[in-house]
Amino acid sequence: MVSVWGLTDKGIVRRENQDSCAYETIPERGLAWGVVCDGMGGAKAGDIASKLAVETFRTHLEDLRGPDLPGETGKLLLAAAEDANRVVYHKASTDDDCIGMGRPWWASFCRGRPWKW
Numbered sequence: 001m002v003s004v005w006g007l008t009d010k011g012i013v014r015r016e017n018q019d020s021c022a023y024e025t026i027p028e029r030g031l032a033w034g035v036v037c038d039g040m041g042g043a044k045a046g047d048i049a050s051k052l053a054v055e056t057f058r059t060h061l062e063d064l065r066g067p068d069l070p071g072e073t074g075k076l077l078l079a080a081a082e083d084a085n086r087v088v089y090h091k092a093s094t095d096d097d098c099i100g101m102g103r104p105w106w107a108s109f110c111r112g113r114p115w116k117w
Helices: 046-065 073-094
Strands: 020-026 031-037 105-111
Touching: 020 046, 031 046, 046 073, 046 105, 073 105
Parallel strands: none
Antiparallel strands: 020 031, 031 105
């Protein structure tokens, strides 16, 4: 059985929480994945950057629910990360309210073994 939970916090310095996270378990396959994006508090539009990245990443990982499990999960994670970076960069390049935005992040995938992050 795989169980996952997530929590973010604004910390003691910032006024708002710009972090985003998403995770999912797929019990019938013994899989779990998770992603956390830090909104780079103090940087312009960090909340938008972290939300865009998480939403884009999540969309890619919907393939894990399909009837055929992708053989190369590493390639799926890489494609999800690359696309999320592309989406955030495009928004930062084309929206004056988001120029300079960014976010550090961490993602992982687990299949049938203990996993902590």
